[in-house]
Amino acid sequence: MAAIHDLFTSPIKVINVGLPSFHADLKSQNVPVVHVNWQPPxxxxxxxxxxxxxxxxxxxxxxxxxxx
Amino acid sequence: MAGPIGLERPGWYSDKEGIGMIVRHRIKPQTYFDSVTLMLIGTELKKLAGVTNAVVGMGTDYNIDSLKRLGMYSDAFATVTPADLVLAVQAADTTAGDAALAAAEALLQRRQAPAGSGAAYTPTSQEGGARVLPDANMVLISVPGQFAGRETEIALEAGRHVMLFSDNVPIEEEIRLKENAVRKGLLVMGPDCGTAIINQVPLAFANVVRRGDIGLVAASGTGLQEVTALITRLGFGITQAIGVGGRDLSEKVGGRMTLLAAQALADDPKTKVIVLISKPPAPAVVEALFARLQNTRKPVVVYFIGADPQTIIRAGFKAAATLEDAALQACALSGGKPLSPLMPADEIRRRAAGQTLPGRFVRGLYSGGTLCDEAQRLLKGQLDEIWSNTPVAGCRALPDPFKSQGNCIVDLGEDTFTRGRAHPMIDPGYRQERLLAEAADPDVGLIFFDVVLGFGSHPDMAGAMAAAVRQARARGGHVPRFAATILGTEGDPQNLRRQQATLAEADIEVFPSNVALVTYVQHLLAPKG
Missing domain, CATH: 1.20.5 (Single alpha-helices involved in coiled-coils or other helix-helix interfaces)
Incomplete structure (x- = not known):
């Protein structure tokens, strides 16, 4: 449960793997986010x-x- | 939200017959685009003169099968992989077909700029992303389903929580991923999870909510959106809203993530009230879940959609009757006193008073699955027969989901409609068409619908729906009444008040909750005199 407690008590920082619009939405809220220009492995x-x-x-x- | 946006699906349309048509195709090896982009390009191609059908998708098995079914397959597609982009256009002649392919190229070119344009480096793998943001604590995954498990595994290995938006993830894989996550004490919100709010940050399709002391766990995306938005509008707030994916409380998945999330909220000192929303879980799961929740001293509001509330009450929890009731009960527990709904019952009755419907049938056109369910449940006692593409117990299955009959309430976000089309919360096109078709039916007296605001959703859905209503009226002849509910908050990018004003200006009755909207419909349908 420690990992969830850490999540609830720390600023959320996101790696976005997939749809670019989700990255744009988070960025517009000043959430630290990095977009992965994902390609099939x-x-x-x-x-x-x-x-x-x-x-x-x-x-x-x-x-x-x-x-x- | 079942199949939130139809990931992995091509932009195909089959509403015109392809007799005497030609098919032009193109393969772009090692060129990847996300499904929403490709679907929107497919929609654009379909509008071009002489084009009857267009498929723009990655070379997945699903897409290749679709091409075969549509008679648009070429032997050239035999060796494509999911990393290759496939374009196929069915047109009246080669000129129109080639023009459409050229248009597709131009649209793809325009979209090619990476989302992080301006940044010096855009990573191409999750590991690369982690090097840019090493202390990231959440990975938001929306890749095609067949690759989603792999990305989730990488995130969990690195000790990160996951929101898994992708659908089409096999249930065995979901179980394996969640077992792994539970061992590490990490969240896997999904698969097919459209909504979550962590530390006030809306993820994917979610609303801007107030901070407060109500924590939620939900296996229903729109259900979670409606309850969190209503809590905010009632003047209260939330700590966390954790989505778990629609299958989490099934017997197979066993509520693995719900149990973990509920325990996390029970342990969270900022959460004073817990709300749980789900379709009725498997009995064994209910037992485990209630046992877990009974250990917490916090009040718990449970809404098992359509289930007998007695099981919940007997277990010592508060049972909600609707989504709005779940929000009201949670706020009452948070504030220590009972609350009234946003729109009092008298006001709803007053709005319906003296109105007669210009046709005997009502038609509901929903973008939110849980809201569609709720409308059916509330109306089924009053109407002899309700037809739906997603019928709840006591309602009937619509033979053709694309054609309404009698009293009919459809979920336009269901898979049938999102195959090859973006979800109706993103793309209003099909719902506008459907509204125009329903409005022309002389037997239709009322059309009602939802407008879902928040991140992820269309920037002006109220405007799009108001335009369709105006168009229906401008045609002259038979015109039904129109009513809507707006799910959203004033903090949402679309702004609740502006959206309300847009609908009201188009003479559409607007209600603050789905329950209020359906109550209005009930009054309109009640025998007069």
Missing amino acids: AGGNARVAALLDRVRRWQAQVRAGKKE
């Missing part, structure tokens, strides 16, 4: 994307293992 090649995902998950597991 691996140029739309599903097999390569799945491989990249496996590498990413493996890296995340290694990082989590190191923390413990």
Whole structure:
């Protein structure tokens, strides 16, 4: 629950992945926001994307293992 | 809001037959645009002379299937990927087809400037975004559904909360993502979550609300918008409004995010009153949820749309009967004294007094799904038969959603209507057409609708609807009455008062809540004398 408590008690800062209008709306309210000009991963090649995902998950597991 | 804006869907229109037509197509490899942009371009192409149909979409399986169904498929599409842009135009001749493709190119060119234009660098991945804003605590995801799980996973790995606007995310993936999030104590608001307000910041489709001590969890986007806007208009305020996605309280998902969010509000010292809005959850989920809420000493208002309130009352919570009632009860608990609705019952009755309808049927044209549900529930006892594309228990399924019959209340934000078209909260085009068609029916006595303000929504929906009403009147002949509710606050970009004035100037009766609007309809329908 600590992470949600932190969210409720800190200024919201947003990474917007997708529709540009959501970025514009947040920016107009002076909310810190960065827009990601998102593209389908691996140029739309599903097999390569799945491989990249496996590498990413493996890296995340290694990082989590190191923390413990 | 089911399928908020039809992500992943192309801009296709099939209302004209393609006999004797030609099809021109183009593929733009490795060119990605978001679905809303592409749908709006599709709408523009459809307006061009000689064009009967246009598909502008990414090369997803869904879009390619649509092209096949529409008879606009070409073998050239066999190898496209979701990263390739696909254009197909059905036109009277090659000149018109080529002109439409050229127009599409010009429109795409105009849209190509990145949203962050002016900034030195626009990242192309979430990880890149995180390098620009390393202390970001929320990721707002609105990519096509098949990629949404991947982006959510990346956000959770980095310890960030997620608002997941995308729809078409498989339920198994939703469960996996939410299990992961709960383990980390992170929010995953969605999928298919259109509305949230965190620390007073409206995310996606949400209103500018007052700060206060009412915290909300909802599995209904428009429901959450109506209640938070009404709380603000009643002079009270909110701490957090957490959307969880329409499937969260289903048996499979098990209320994972609702339980987490409710606990977070219970622990939040600034939240004094908790409001919970959802369709009736699976029984096992209700049990777990009530057990969790019973541990909090805070008052809880529960609105399970269309469910028996006794279960809620027996569990020791306040049961709301409508969205407005949920707002009134929450404000009463916050302020310590009972409150009256924004428009007193006498005023609604007075407005309806002496009015006769110029036709025997009423037609509701909604952009908000939960408001459409609410209207059906409130009217079904009074009318023998109500037709809808999203019928609640006791109402009947409309055989053709594009054609009204009898007393009819439609949700124009439902998937049938958003396939290839932006949501009616963004694009008023189809609702204006529909209003004109309904108004021409001599049996129609009243047309009523909602105008939803806030971020994400059209900049002047009241103006767009008022224009359609004026057009209907200008045609002469049969003209029904018109009434509307505006969901919004004075802080919204469109400004509530200006929108109210716009509708009133067009001689449309305006009501501050959906319940007030429907109560007015009830009075109009009541036997006279």
